Amino acid sequence: MIKGYAKIIVNGSPISKSNFKLFNLNGRAILPNNSGRYHDRYALYEEEIAYEARVQNPDVVLTESLIAILKVYYKSEKRHPDTNNITKSIFDGIEKSGVIINDAQITRLIIEEYYDKINPRFELELFAESKYFMEYSLMERDTLQKPKEYLPPSNKRTAMPKDTAKANCDPTKLFCDICGTAIKADDAMSANRGEIQICKQCFSKLF
Structure with missing residues (x-):
């Protein structure tokens, strides 16, 4: 050790x-x-x-x-x-x-x-730190590498209904990701940085 x-x-x-x-x-x-x-x-x-x-x-x-x-x-x-x-x-x-x-x-x-x-x-x-210390350096490459590009994050905040019966609903509406019912923005609970929307009724059942 x-x-x-x-x-x-x-x-x-x-x-x-x-x-x-x-x-x-x-x-x-x-x-x-x-x-x-x-x-x-x-x-x-x-x-x-x-x-x-x-x-x-x-x-x-x-x-x-x-x-x-x-x-x-x-x-x-x-x-x-x-x-x-x-x-x-x-x-x-x-x-x-x-x-x-x-x-x-x-x-x-x-x-x-x-x-x-x-x-x-x-x-x-x-x-x-009483026994070890850190040294580091930054150096310029002799040969350029292909850059790893990142796309800006999506700002999509709505969730589409899961069942096909609601496939033609207004895509701007919010839907509960558990029960699939339409919910108002003021009544939605969010999770996973807004990727998941939960209605108050389902939230109450979970917790």
Whole structure:
């Protein structure tokens, strides 16, 4: 065991905390963990991170300021969460494991984004600053590479009805993604950054 060091590898596609928030009737963000539905995934993922961190680092407790190097391997190059948002879910799980005391200990952080269709995962290394320091440099390439272009995000905020019977409805209307009924904008609960719309009746049944 190396003193002042920990490494955690968690298999599976990394997910972002912000993608699994729902909002209650008062507009307060909540993270469900026992609804039996899709949004429970974040709470389960955080528990998995905590478990793996502790199993892979038995008896390790890092109490000082830390340098973190995070390598995130996504399954798809085109569809994945914002990498900047991934850190919150990961460090919440690491903190819950007891390997670190608080995620505020992370004073230096490098994030690297990769792709692995067969084995998506994240790999996190933590280094105690009393023993390690970081050096990095930025250099200009000798040969230009093909740029990886990004399209602006879609501003689409409406959801089309799921059943074919409503296929000819006004596309500007909002529809509940659970029961499919039309809802007014003032009565809609949003999830997944507005991609999912839920009527108040379905929301009340879920929570």
